[in-house]
Amino acid sequence: MAVGLKEKGITFYDVKDFNLEQTLTCGQCFRWKPNADGSFTGVIGTEVITAVQIGNAVMFYGAKAENAREMLSEYFDLERDYGAIKKILSQNDVFREAITYAPGIHILKQDPWETVCSFIISQNNNIKRIMGIIDRLCESYGQHIEGEHYCFPTAQTLSWLTVENLQPLKCGFRAKYILDAARRVANGQLILNELYDDTLDIAREKLMKVYGIGNKVADCSLLFGFNRLECFPQDVWIKRAVAALFPQGLPEYVLPYAGIAQQYLFHYVRMQPQVLEDSANPPKTK
DNA sequence: AGCCAGGGTCTGC
């Protein structure tokens, strides 16, 4: 059983436009695991959290911090009016379909360093394997919390390592990228907290000084780690979707929420790839 | 068995 019966939880009643499962399995995070009872367990910062949704109520167990409620609300972006945003995006038929498929996706606000490091690992990789590498990274170099749960290793910790130290993780050519990012963060060449206040162009530029961070990883970091909702990361799936479904580009009214729109679209085309089977753009994959 | 994956860098035009 994932949750002790006597453990006190934090409950958000009457959440709207939110689905825990959709949010945690749509490909924006890599450390939440489903339990047999329908709940999910993951680590936020230094705390092991188990979350469960019953209708419009979401309960979180395991949070010990004083400001846990606030922290959880921020992490899951529970205050934002997604209904209003979905209404705007739904003016477009494609986004309306994507939203209908998974209307409960929220953009998480994850730890910046964890997000940067995780999306470096994500490059030219598949989600299953990304999760395995990150598990091994945390188990090898993250602070132990309890049971099988570990913190994400700090940049300072990783900055001391060599590619040989990372070899058992099987992260391949990405090892040197992880180390460059860790060293830049540890020695102050890259100050992640600055990126909250920077313009998008400056923030991107700073991230892309890291060996191994290009446009896409920078945008994923800013979207999922800094809540920069106007970022529109383009991986292979989104590029395919844009080519097939938005040959003229995105509608203007989407741009302020392009990141949210992107996540609905990403999940939709990955789960329903047949929507990309357009006679004008025959997909390469059979 | 062979193509693909939430890409980026480097080289050569």
Added chain:
DNA sequence: GCAGACCATGGC
């Protein structure tokens, strides 16, 4: 500026 080779590894 752009195309193509190359990078590690394993999921499917």
